[in-house]
Structures are given as C-alpha cells and as structure tokens.
Amino acid sequence: MSLTTDPPPVSIIERAPPKPAPVDLILLVIAVLAVSSSASLARWAEAPALALAFWRTLGGAVLLSPAAFRSGRLPGRESLPLLIVAGLALAMHFGSFLASLERTSVAASVTLVTTVPIFVAVWEWSRGRTPNRRTWLA
Numbered sequence: 001m002s003l004t005t006d007p008p009p010v011s012i013i014e015r016a017p018p019k020p021a022p023v024d025l026i027l028l029v030i031a032v033l034a035v036s037s038s039a040s041l042a043r044w045a046e047a048p049a050l051a052l053a054f055w056r057t058l059g060g061a062v063l064l065s066p067a068a069f070r071s072g073r074l075p076g077r078e079s080l081p082l083l084i085v086a087g088l089a090l091a092m093h094f095g096s097f098l099a100s101l102e103r104t105s106v107a108a109s110v111t112l113v114t115t116v117p118i119f120v121a122v123w124e125w126s127r128g129r130t131p132n133r134r135t136w137l138a
Helices: 022-044 049-071 077-103 106-113 116-126 133-137
Strands: none
Touching: 022 049, 022 077, 022 106, 049 077, 077 106, 116 133
16 A cells, blocks of 8 residues: 555646637737628728638738648648638638628628528538537537
8 A cells, every 4th residue: 555645636627727828819819800800891992802802812821821831731632622622612702701791781791691500500400410509509
C-alpha cells in the first residue's frame, strides 16, 4: 500500500476554460464587426453584385492564404473536385446574397440568409430524416 495518495481526478465541469489570449479577443471583435457590417457596406457600394462577390472572395483568400501555408496543411490533389464544388457554392451564395441587396432591404436579405437552418431541416424532412437537436438549436 502506498503512503502517497493521488489527488482525485478533476472533472471537465470543475475545470475553468482557458482564457483566450488578448489578440484572439481583438481578432474576434474585428471578425464580428466585419461580418455584421458586410451587408450594409455592400448595399452602399456602387458596384455590381458579381464584382463585389469576386473581390470579397479574393480578399478572403489573400488574407487566409498565409495562415494556410504556415500551418503546412494544404489540400492535396484528391481534394480538388470538392474544393471546386465548394468554390462554386460560395460563388452562388455571394452572387445571390449581394444581388438580393439590390432588390430588397438589408434587413430582409440578411433575414433570408440567416434562415439556412430552417431550409436544412426542411431538406432533411424531405429526405425522410428527422432533424436532430443541434439543427434546431442552430
């Protein structure tokens, strides 16, 4: 029998979550401001919707590329078809979202964009599946 006793295990609930670094909080604030103001800024811009979509996507790629290269986790050739499909889906999203800003109010357009979980649930039902709890929470 050992004379030393190990401390009881600490559950995940008892442990405090790690505090985010100040730079992470600053980046989070910048991201929230950028996303929340994008619809208003796009409405204010005097450019066609597809041009805005192109420059917005290119700007995001340019800003995120250094982090992708530094991480060393670049996608391989086998991912190319999926990346093309994802890129086309993103182009359709930006093109239709930004075009909607020319045809309706910012509030109506943003409301439609944020109803995606409802459309996912309807899609699931149409395929004979019941949406899970996480879908409804979204």
